[in-house]
Structures are given as C-alpha cells and as structure tokens.
Amino acid sequence: MKYLQGQPQELPGNRARLAGYQARHFLFSVAGGVATLTLDRPERKNPLTFESYAELRELFRALAYADDVKAIVITGAGENFCSGGDVHEIIGPLTRLDMPGLLAFTRMTGDVVKAMRACPQPVIAAIDGVCAGAGSMLALASDIRLGTERSKTAFLFTRVGLAGCDMGACALLPRVIGQGRASELLYTGRSMSGAEGERWGFYNSLHAPESLLKAAQDFAQGLADGPTFAHGMTKKMLQQEWNMGVDEAIEAEAQAQAICMATNDFHRAYHAFVAKQKPVFEGD
DSSP states (O other), X not given: OTTSSSOOEEETTTEEEOTTOOOSSXXXXXXXXXXXEEEOOGGGTSOBOXXXXXXXXXXXXXXXXXXXXXXXXXXXXXXXXXXXXXXXXXXXXXXXXXXXXXXXXHHHHHXXXXXXXHSSSOEEEEEOSEEETHHHHHHHHSXXXXXXXXXXXXXXXXXXXXXXXXTTHHHHHHHHHOHHHHHHHHHHOOEEEHHHHHHHTSOXXXXXXXXXXXXXXXXXXXXXXXXXXXXXXXXXXXXXXXXXXXXXXXXXXXXXXXXHHTSHHHHHHHHXXXXXXXXXXXXX
16 A cells, blocks of 8 residues: 555455545545546646556555445546656656566556456546557556547557557457457557447447546446445456356356345345335445
8 A cells, every 4th residue: 555645444344445545646536436536647648657557556456445435437637538658757767677677567557457457346437538558558447438529549559669468458458349450459559539439349438528527427426326246246257257168157157146146235126126116225
C-alpha cells in the first residue's frame, strides 16, 4: 500500500473501505457504491507516469477488498481519455535503463492490468477523444467500454519501435474484437474510430461527449444496485474460463452458481418474486 495515502479502513473478514482514499496522481471519489477514477492531466491528454502506474496498481489491488465500492468508472479529464505513457517522464528515462530495469517497468505496467482483471468490481471505461498506448490497455482491461464518435483508440506500440504485445494486448484484444481485426490494429498502430470500435464490439455503446460520463456512472450504478457478490463471481468466471476446456468450465460454473445460491441476495430475490416486489440486493 506504499502509494495509498492513508491505509484503507480495515474491517472484519478481510474487507476494507476506500471511500476516504485521497489519490495522489489522479482523482478518485466514491458515491452510492460507485467509484469514479479520473486521469487528471488534461493539458497533456492525461498521460501516465511511473508514479501513476504504481498508484493504479496498488489502488486496484486494494479495491479487491473494498466492500464500499461495488462498481468502478475510469475516465479522463477534459476531452480525452489517456494518451499513454508520458513521452518525457517515461519514454525518455526508459531509453537509459538497463534490461533488469526495463523488465521491472514492463512487469509493473502489466500488473495494473492484472489488478484490474482480478478486482471483483465491474470496471466501466468512459472513453472520449484520445485513447492510446497504455491508455488503450486501461480501456481494454475494463469490463465495459462506452465511447463517443470522436473516440480514437490506438495500440500504437509499433509506432515507437515496440511490439504490439504490451500489457496483455495480444491476449485480450483478439477476445474482444477477433484475431484478424486485433492483428491489424496491433501491427499497424493505427487509430480505431468510435464508430468502427462500436461496430467491432470494442465499444458497448457510443454517447454524446457531454453525456458520456453520466451514462457510464448510471451503468455502474445499475450494477452497484444489483447482486454484487454474484457480479464478482461472473467477472471471475469470465476471466478464469479463458484457460478452461468446456467440461472444466461447466464444472467451475456449477460450483460458482452453488455458492451464489447460498447468498442472502438469492433468497431476497426469491421472496421478492413471491411478493411481486422488486428485490433490494445487499451484496451478501
């Protein structure tokens, strides 16, 4: 928790609260069980630094234990999402690092994606304008992506002489948009427009720039008001079943569903149905 300002409030049962967390390298707030994380360097199109990478990694790891956060929205300030690693604060210093130092950095950036995929809360990315490099990976690591017509997503690693296989891109992108389309974007580094991204399945939906964040927060609120323990199980199964055969996946889902059937939310839903009422879920 080195990069977290103040330790999260520890609770029984390996749980914690993050509502009071004060981020150092971006904005973070919690309302109604929805956390909003805003990359906040609009004058530079919200690039990442060594410090913001590290804080993102530690925050998403902490979110795995946060019982006051039920869904997460990640967005960028101004009219852009994220331009990737800061050219002056990251790219320049990387050219002077030795191999062990470079590997430590690339592992850290990959750990951000691992932490996003491992936290039980659904992550909704609200993407306007530029979404490039590592920014495109933050979007790709999210569970749901909302964009605008002017969104420009580019996995531009080849443009700076690197492979397209950064932060899990070669594993995640083909699963979202297909092998051929992913190959084109990763080889060329070209921008994918908002309309193209929606057509290919990268974006779940497109919105007007002025209504994008509200749409993402409303979507997140709907999830936060639902059976959040079960949502966490859905996310875990979506992640784990990539590496399973069909028979193995069916067995894993049988076990997961049996666990969910033992929750109070499952019983609340049944009793609400019998009473012809809408269930009020509490995430337990």
